[in-house]
Amino acid sequence: MKKITGLIILGLVIIGTASEVNARQIGEFSSFKVNYSGSEKFTGYLTKATTGRNGVVNLSNDTGTAWITANMKNSEGAYRGGTTVQRGKRAEFKTSNAVAGYKYRMGMRKTNDTGGGSVTIKGSWSPDSH
Template identity: 40%
Template sequence: MLFFLFASNVEAKTIGAFSNFRITYFGQKTGYLKKQNKSYYVLNLKPCEDLAPMRVKHVLLNSNGSERSGQSTLRCGQRATYSNWASPGYIYSLKMARENWWDGSAAITGSWSPDSY
């Protein structure tokens, strides 16, 4: 009788959800999530209700407030992955802001993860 035992080291990615998250031109940070592996980060924005099509600026920040990605924009209702130079094992937040200085504040809903897989 032969028995095979397979062990795998599986780590689940952490996902942060936000609802009616208020952003302005100057930006607002999400809560912190721990990065599990060296991968892209993910941002998923639900369609913006009662607003004209809107683009949201975002950047990944470490716990000291230093940027760990370039600044990018994403339109409400879309999902995308972004490159970064963040290190696994540390915590990060996502800073999101309105694209234009003349835009007022807005509430957005969606989710994000520091890891794409």
């Protein structure tokens, strides 16, 4: 009887521990019109699952080769990591001072003033890679 009770308690501890693990959130964006001189275009907020884990942005391979600056910011607009990435590419970035359980959003803009005005991008991002 003690052995069965011990196994039941062990099982409950394992289940309780597993439910505390947060899943990585991935946000998608499309039809984002960004340019060099305008303000950043922001995604919705996602919650960071793991402190110290890199963030990631993945741009779809659509027409054009524009470089995009992607900056992760908290709800107060403070920078928490970022990178530059070309359309059709994936880039990871350090998430300095970003903490698990807090919400962040991705701000994007065209990196260079190459003429042509704005570009339209789509893709996905996460405050936590893998």
